[in-house]
Amino acid sequence: MRRVRYNVAASLDGYIAGPDGEFDWIPSDPTVDFAALFAKVDTVLLGRRSFELTQRTGAPWGPGTRVHVFSRTLRPEDHPGVAIVAEDGGAVVGALRAEPGDGEIWLFGGGELFRSLLAAGQVDTVEVTIVPILLGGGVPLLPPDAPRTALALEGTHTYPSGMVRLSYAVQRDD
Numbered sequence: 001m002r003r004v005r006y007n008v009a010a011s012l013d014g015y016i017a018g019p020d021g022e023f024d025w026i027p028s029d030p031t032v033d034f035a036a037l038f039a040k041v042d043t044v045l046l047g048r049r050s051f052e053l054t055q056r057t058g059a060p061w062g063p064g065t066r067v068h069v070f071s072r073t074l075r076p077e078d079h080p081g082v083a084i085v086a087e088d089g090g091a092v093v094g095a096l097r098a099e100p101g102d103g104e105i106w107l108f109g110g111g112e113l114f115r116s117l118l119a120a121g122q123v124d125t126v127e128v129t130i131v132p133i134l135l136g137g138g139v140p141l142l143p144p145d146a147p148r149t150a151l152a153l154e155g156t157h158t159y160p161s162g163m164v165r166l167s168y169a170v171q172r173d174d
Helices: 034-038 048-059 088-100 111-119
Strands: 004-011 013-018 041-047 068-070 083-085 104-109 124-132 151-158 164-170
Touching: 004 111, 041 048, 041 111, 048 104, 068 088, 088 104, 088 111, 104 111, 104 164
Parallel strands: 004 104, 004 124, 041 068, 041 104, 068 083
Antiparallel strands: 004 013, 124 164, 151 164
16 A cells, blocks of 8 residues: 655644745755655645645656645646545545555645545654744644544654654554
8 A cells, every 4th residue: 555644844833834824934954855755756645725835836846746636626627737636535545545556645735634634544654844943823733623643753863954854653543
């Protein structure tokens, strides 16, 4: 079964974006190996706001990567080249996970999509890079009403910028 990996930067107080959706507080650390991050990724999952952000700033993944955008408002005909998912995201991701191959599925964002896919049992790995800043508000890493989920530490990495990546496996009772 293919794996779904949620990889995100968060402030020390648990926000993935500031109060106005800004992310200018995330430092550019030249030691972050984005090539290694995307080496096995062949599918990306995004919520509407994250998709719109990548449309403005550029997508960090390479050509040929399949993109699924979870939105009830976007129209597929307005966004050729991406799959718009309006209903039953858990079932869609379950089908992607069941496809043959070993390419990883990257849950790019955001918090609402993470919550819904976590509740549907469709997230395998949670990787949070903690940025040494306190925002005091913004978009939470995990919105309220998320299911309680046990995690097992798989690894850590400290960057020269002071950021710390924490990698966890989602624990399941199956």
